[in-house]
Amino acid sequence: MTLEHLPALQVMVPLAAAPLIVLLRHAGFAWALAVAASLFAFGASLALALEVSRAGAISYAMGNWPPPWGIEYRVDALSAFVLVLVSAVGALVAPYARRSVAAELPREQHYLYYAVHCLCLAGLLGMTITGDAFNLFVFMEIASLSMYVLIALGRDRRALLASYQYLILGTIGATFYVIGVGLLYLATGTLNIADLAARLPEAQATRAVLAALAFITVGVSLKLALFPLHLWLPNAYAYAPSAATAFLAATATKVSVYVLLRFYFTVFGAPLVVDALPVPQILTGLSIIAIVSASLVAVWQADLKRLLAYSSVAQIGYITLGIGMATRDGLTAAVVHLFNHGITKGALFLLVGGIALRAGSVDFGRLRGLARTMPLTCLGVTLAGLSLIGVPGTAGFISKWYLVLGAIEAGQAWLAALVVLTSLIAVAYVWRFVEAAYLSEPGSGTAVAGEAPLAMLAVSWVMVAACVWFGFDTSFTVQGARRAAELMLGAAP
């Protein structure tokens, strides 16, 4: 039966598509294959998510070697949720990429872009679906190496330096992670995540286990760009090709957040991480600094893409703030925001890619009076910007709402006030776009040809519509996140 092999196929199809694309070399075929593989992955993750919500967690023994000896692929409420986000963004960015990549990259590099897109998708899906700590490292490196290539494909020469810096920091992060996994293996003799969780209580709180926790925390925090380990992010997002930025911003850091959640709450468990160690306090402190400082830095950026990149650092701060609360509502908020911020940032970067294509740059000077020539794009940016702020009626509001609930549940009303107050800084940076696009006279140098190509605009608007849709219909996001939070806190089977 193919259906029972869906967990493996979901990763294998994009992974196999990548070398095929390199062999074919033709840009059109490459694009078609990348779209087909991404759509397949999306369909597979929807099917898996349905199956998980119907019949509980799925365990797939790779090569028929039963876990914990063989590698296990495991889909539960949390990983199914992240799989849907990653594959949905992949399936939207792939069709969008055709026009954007054609405009931004030299012709002989087009097929390489699609090959790396498929590799990156396979890596991110693999990180999410695998139930083996070392296998996770391999997929993390597959995803990361393809991200370095995606960034280095940017037109600007500064993209090369951004890619190099990300390579250095990303490799240090991944190596820290693998040191942590090595120490856990020495302490328990297993690499299977479920088996690790079962065996760790025997080895509880020895120095090796605590060192493993520290190494994994720092390594994964580098990958998810937690303040002050976020330095690679702004340049990487700003200089990568538009389609790559949209894909990475919506998925890469989110999957790393998933890895952190998986290790904190499944492997080490809340009693050690939350009750015995000051991890929540540290996370909360760093999150607050990230939210305030990155939001303020974002306000002063001269370039829309960099502004959104700094805003990403701040928004990741909201996610880790929810993790730091470590309550049911806090974790729900973290998982919901992981999804909502993914689609919001994805929508924004897709629209910005359209602007970059037509206006040549996304410098604020070039955006003056843009709403006259690109009304639909500007409306989309404004709507997604409202979701970034967290205005009621958008997806961002739902995450902020649960964050405030979580703060009150944890008895920290000042955190709730902080969430609301810092949203005002987001108003300031979104307003900068509105002011430039709607309220400024077009500058002398702005000759914008009109709306972005239909294919790009349509995909972008699907994402914008999702930002609004998930602001009203929360049955998928909030219920999915709630189930994931209950799973993490051990309340659900």
Added chain:
Amino acid sequence: MPAFASHYTYWITVLLMAAGLYIVVARGNLVKKLIGLSIFQTSVYLLYIAPGKLIGGTAPILSEAFKVYSNPLPHVLILTAIVVGIATLALGLAIVVRIREAYGSIEEDEIVAADRDAGDRE
């Protein structure tokens, strides 16, 4: 044997780890940074492999003749990690080649200065 001497592989691991990381942070030359990164990754290979070896142990062969086995799993894991390390180093060097083509230098401070000058002219 005193404890620190019987655990000498750990001392080497820690030394390589710290030295590699220090090179990455302290050197401005992009190729030297990559060398440091490689040393740092290599220390992890040792961290996995050394504890898997039992003195006098053989490979896990099912036979009456062998009673003491070494754990083969770390070797397999590290084979994978070595491949990952090589891929990272190769990609890193490829990017450095392109940086040199674009900037004419592989010294970090000169590249940053070149970008700053270009930014001032705009």
